[in-house]
Amino acid sequence: MTEENIRLSKLLSSWGFASRRKVEELISEGRIVVDGILVEEQGLKVDPANVKIEVDGNEISSDKAGLQIFAFHKPPNVLSSLKDDFGRKTLSDFIKHLPRVFPIGRLDYDTTGLILLTNQGELANKLLHPRYKVEKEYFATVSGKPLTKEEMIRFSQGIELEDGLTAPCTIKFVKENSYQVVLREGRKRQVKRMFQFFYLRVESLVRTSFGPIHLGNLPEGKLRSLTDKEIRNLTNSISV
Numbered sequence: 001m002t003e004e005n006i007r008l009s010k011l012l013s014s015w016g017f018a019s020r021r022k023v024e025e026l027i028s029e030g031r032i033v034v035d036g037i038l039v040e041e042q043g044l045k046v047d048p049a050n051v052k053i054e055v056d057g058n059e060i061s062s063d064k065a066g067l068q069i070f071a072f073h074k075p076p077n078v079l080s081s082l083k084d085d086f087g088r089k090t091l092s093d094f095i096k097h098l099p100r101v102f103p104i105g106r107l108d109y110d111t112t113g114l115i116l117l118t119n120q121g122e123l124a125n126k127l128l129h130p131r132y133k134v135e136k137e138y139f140a141t142v143s144g145k146p147l148t149k150e151e152m153i154r155f156s157q158g159i160e161l162e163d164g165l166t167a168p169c170t171i172k173f174v175k176e177n178s179y180q181v182v183l184r185e186g187r188k189r190q191v192k193r194m195f196q197f198f199y200l201r202v203e204s205l206v207r208t209s210f211g212p213i214h215l216g217n218l219p220e221g222k223l224r225s226l227t228d229k230e231i232r233n234l235t236n237s238i239s240v
Contacts (some may be wrong), residue, residue: 005045006036012053017060017068018100031056031097056097058225068101069231070117071213075220080106080115087198104128104210105186113138113207114215116234126238127211130167133184134237137209139192141178144200147171152199156169159197163187166194173178211237 009023016151024042026032032039034046053060074080079090080103091103104116104124118124127134158166170182181191192202208215212233218224
């Protein structure tokens with residue numbers, strides 16, 4: 001033990017990860033591992049310069065604690081919010097161990113796929129702002145007569161919805177009645193409304209990427225921390 005060692009709760013609080021009380025709650029719940037060993041005592045002291053801390057399997061460090069970004073695979077019938085007055089499932093049911101994070105944008109109640117969560121409002125605002133044109137990729141399965149070549153061109157060039165003309169986007173036929181759609185704006189129920197314009201009903205919709213971050217093989221209902229490289233790529237996408 002050295003003079004530099006400090007209480008774990010104080011260290012994580014100083015890093016901006018969570019309040020001391022919240023850290024103590026995480027310890028009580030058995031969610032914190034230090035140097036490969038489950039933390040069972042509240043007064044544990046650690047060396048900030050030589051310690052590996054994991055919360056629910058996600059490594060936390062001074063450079064990561066300030067800016068936190070997570071990828072979450074939203075299941076169907078889950079609200080993209082942190083609370084609901086009607087008792088429906090929300091993101092909070094899956095991220096109770098994460099302090100002070102909120103979703104970057106939303107997905108419809110029945111839409112699945114990638115949602116990013118962060119603790120930094122400014123970053124979230126920039127990623128959602130039309131100025132930066134951050135791409136969001138979706139995989140849509142629809143019912144109805146497939147789009148013609150002319151309709152796909154019209155879809156990509158922009159169509160007039162009740163809230164105005166949509167921005168140019170990319171649409172690609174994948175198989176049968178499935179399409180890949182890449183948007184650079186984010187209106188409410190936009191993909192569904194665009195297909196509805198052509199009398200097609202979206203039966204299932206999955207967001208597969210947000211900017212440079214991809215859903216990959218992350219299972220439904222699971223969460224992971226972004227890697228340092230992913231964080232750099234994401235922040236670089238709005239550094240124009």
